[in-house]
Every structure is written in structure tokens, then in C-alpha cells.
Amino acid sequence: MLTRILVPAAALLLAACSGPAPAPSEPAGKSVIEVTDAFVVKPPEGRDVASGGLTVSVQGEPVDLVGASTDAADRVELHTMSMTDGVMQMRQVDKFTASEGSPIVLKRGGNHLMLFGFNESLQPGDTVDIALEFLDSDGASQTIITTADVKALGD
Numbered sequence: 001m002l003t004r005i006l007v008p009a010a011a012l013l014l015a016a017c018s019g020p021a022p023a024p025s026e027p028a029g030k031s032v033i034e035v036t037d038a039f040v041v042k043p044p045e046g047r048d049v050a051s052g053g054l055t056v057s058v059q060g061e062p063v064d065l066v067g068a069s070t071d072a073a074d075r076v077e078l079h080t081m082s083m084t085d086g087v088m089q090m091r092q093v094d095k096f097t098a099s100e101g102s103p104i105v106l107k108r109g110g111n112h113l114m115l116f117g118f119n120e121s122l123q124p125g126d127t128v129d130i131a132l133e134f135l136d137s138d139g140a141s142q143t144i145i146t147t148a149d150v151k152a153l154g155d
């Protein structure tokens with residue numbers, strides 16, 4: 001019985017492997033990405049973990065935001081935020097996806113950027129450049145550098 005199930009599965013696998021070669025991929029740039037409203041919140045005195053946000057709109061094919069980096073911090077992670085039993089929980093994720101009409105919105109109290117080792121000398125009113133790495137559905141990457149305003153905690 002087991003054998004009879006396994007044989008067709010193996011045959012399918014072989015068929016998939018010997019299928020026609022994939023069509024040549026389209027040139028990159030099918031997605032036009034726009035990043036706006038970038039900000040970073042200066043952490044309280046003595047802390048160096050900052051949260052940040054921005055909006056990513058796309059025209060064309062959907063794109064994934066898969067990473068971020070900045071000279072202003074050691075490391076930037078993509079985080080989700082959720083409430084579980086009244087406890088706020090943050091979780092690191094690999095990516096956020098933007099599609100037409102459905103932008104990525106990263107903000108306080110929601111999905112956000114988390115900057116570790118944030119440069120403590122930066123003050124509200126300063127700006128920091130953040131490099132955002134995107135992948136489109138063909139696996140083509142695009143890096144966009146956006147300028148984020150440093151905001152005070154209460155702003």
C-alpha cells in the first residue's frame with residue numbers, strides 16, 4: 001500500500017525536475033517603490049534600543065521589505081507587535097510585503113523597525129539615513145535609502 005502511494009509521488013518529482021526550463025526572467029524594475037514618513041524615536045536616557053517607522057508604497061508587482069541597516073545603529077530588525085492577554089509582544093519577522101493599495105505601514109504601537117545599538121548622541125531634530133532592502137517576486141533586489149527624522153519619545 002505504502003509503495004503504491006510513494007511511486008507516483010516519486011514519478012511526479014522526476015517530472016517536475018525534467019520540465020521545461022523556466023522562461024528568462026523579466027528585467028528588474030517592475031515595481032516602483034516609494035518610502036515616506038520615516039522616523040526613529042530617540043530612546044530614553046541610558047537605553048540604546050530605538051523604534052522606528054515608515055510607509056512603503058508600491059506600484060506594479062508586490063515587493064518584500066527584507067532588511068534594513070543604518071550607520072546610526074548596530075543592527076536593524078523588522079518587528080511585529082501584538083497584544084496577548086494584555087501583554088505587548090514583539091516578534092522579529094523576515095519580511096513585510098507591500099502591494100498596490102496595501103502599503104507597509106510601520107509605526108508606534110504596530111509593526112515597526114527596531115534599531116539596536118542606536119547612536120546616543122543623536123538628538124530630536126537630527127536625521128539618519130536608513131537603507132532598506134527589497135526583493136521582488138523574481139528575487140531581484142532593490143535598495144532604497146530613506147532619511148528618517150529623529151523624534152523625541154513623546155512626539
Ligand SMILES: [Cu+2]
Binds near residue numbers: 079090112113114
Ligand atoms: Cu520591537
